[in-house]
Amino acid sequence: MNPIEAFQLIADPQLNSRLANLFIALGVLSLTSWAGYIFTRRLVFRAVLKIVKKTRSTWDDELVESKVLDKLSYIAPAWIIFAGVALIPDFPNFLTQVVSQVALAWMALSLGLAVNALLTAANTIYEKDYPTAKARPIKGYIQILQIAVFAILVIVVTAILLDQDFGVFLGGVGAMSAILLLVFRDTILSLVASLQISSNDMIRVGDWVEMPQFNADGDVIDVALHTVKIQNWDKTITTIPTHKFIEDSFRNWRGMQSSGGRRIKRSIFIDLNSVKFLTDEEIEYLSKYQFLQNYMTGKSVDVAAHNDRQSGDISVIPDLRRLTNVGTFRAYVLHYLKDNGRIHQDMTLLVRQLPAGAQGLPLELYCFANDTRWEVYEDIQSDIFDHLIAILPEFGLRIFQEPSGNDVQGLLGSTQDSSDVVSES
Numbered sequence: 001m002n003p004i005e006a007f008q009l010i011a012d013p014q015l016n017s018r019l020a021n022l023f024i025a026l027g028v029l030s031l032t033s034w035a036g037y038i039f040t041r042r043l044v045f046r047a048v049l050k051i052v053k054k055t056r057s058t059w060d061d062e063l064v065e066s067k068v069l070d071k072l073s074y075i076a077p078a079w080i081i082f083a084g085v086a087l088i089p090d091f092p093n094f095l096t097q098v099v100s101q102v103a104l105a106w107m108a109l110s111l112g113l114a115v116n117a118l119l120t121a122a123n124t125i126y127e128k129d130y131p132t133a134k135a136r137p138i139k140g141y142i143q144i145l146q147i148a149v150f151a152i153l154v155i156v157v158t159a160i161l162l163d164q165d166f167g168v169f170l171g172g173v174g175a176m177s178a179i180l181l182l183v184f185r186d187t188i189l190s191l192v193a194s195l196q197i198s199s200n201d202m203i204r205v206g207d208w209v210e211m212p213q214f215n216a217d218g219d220v221i222d223v224a225l226h227t228v229k230i231q232n233w234d235k236t237i238t239t240i241p242t243h244k245f246i247e248d249s250f251r252n253w254r255g256m257q258s259s260g261g262r263r264i265k266r267s268i269f270i271d272l273n274s275v276k277f278l279t280d281e282e283i284e285y286l287s288k289y290q291f292l293q294n295y296m297t298g299k300s301v302d303v304a305a306h307n308d309r310q311s312g313d314i315s316v317i318p319d320l321r322r323l324t325n326v327g328t329f330r331a332y333v334l335h336y337l338k339d340n341g342r343i344h345q346d347m348t349l350l351v352r353q354l355p356a357g358a359q360g361l362p363l364e365l366y367c368f369a370n371d372t373r374w375e376v377y378e379d380i381q382s383d384i385f386d387h388l389i390a391i392l393p394e395f396g397l398r399i400f401q402e403p404s405g406n407d408v409q410g411l412l413g414s415t416q417d418s419s420d421v422v423s424e425s
Contacts, residue, residue, distance in 0.1 A: 029084045033077040040076045045069050066121035071114040078106040105160040112153035116146050140194035143225035190226045193243035208253035214240050261344035261368035262377045269360040271398040277322040286328060291335035299323060329395040337367050342380045344368040360400030
């Protein structure tokens, strides 16, 4: 086509009229689509928001906050373009098909995103409004549904854009199942683990969980499909794959928290050189203690009766039965714990001796505080041992303590003083 013919074609009044009509129709369609979007956003959704604000329920507020309505608003302009593009005169058929496919894919995408936001809102409503949410979290199942929605959405949008039949397209996806299993291996493992965790009630949000292999020791703050988040006591957050709670061992302190008692298991190490028999004066002195009055009376009668039955020479000390300061102190500790209002009296309570070793004689307290809160528990435990360590010298006992630099320095100083006295003499 030479320049003259091209100019004649452009100058053709009939062609110009058709082009003008085409552009006008496209402009009207675009303005109509934009008007539909504005109408949906500013009139329909604002009316819905006013209704939501007047209701007392909270679930509709979550639907608004999760932007379900915002994503649905994109369907209206896409539908207008999908329905109106076929009405445009002189619009090429292949362009009509392309625009229709894009508009239809856009509607499918908007609907899929709205369903995804709706599932997120459902999980939020469940966690806020239902007391069983901590014991039976559904976040993992919601994420599975969201993955399924996205998978279907990708298939539908791709099939629409490629103008392929869904059955044929799904057949091709089925042929790739082995690859999909490899890609979604962690998701499948996490799904199975989530089902087992939920059915066996293994962990809940708020549980104190300890997994040393992952340096995790703290409260569970989130149970999702792929991960479990634990906020450690130092406020760091450890993220652990969900399936690890099935594969590896962990400790859940929920039983302790729900029982109402937290175990105290700690020993006082007594210097073996301070263990001895009590003299009559010491027995009389210790009998004044309220916790030991009944014990001392009963033991004195029992010891006297036993010694009276001895046929040998009662002046031989090894043949006599006598009270010891460590045994009396053990009885004092037991009665002290039984009288302590901060110790759980319905759980195991005992004071026992462990085998003596290089650090002396361990006297172990095994009982339960009646408050499981960490700071209160530590306060109870500290108060008990503060008192017992302070009163230990009353029984003629000493705490075992390894020599420190001050002890060595004091010993060397006393040796030096002795040598100075000898040299002066």
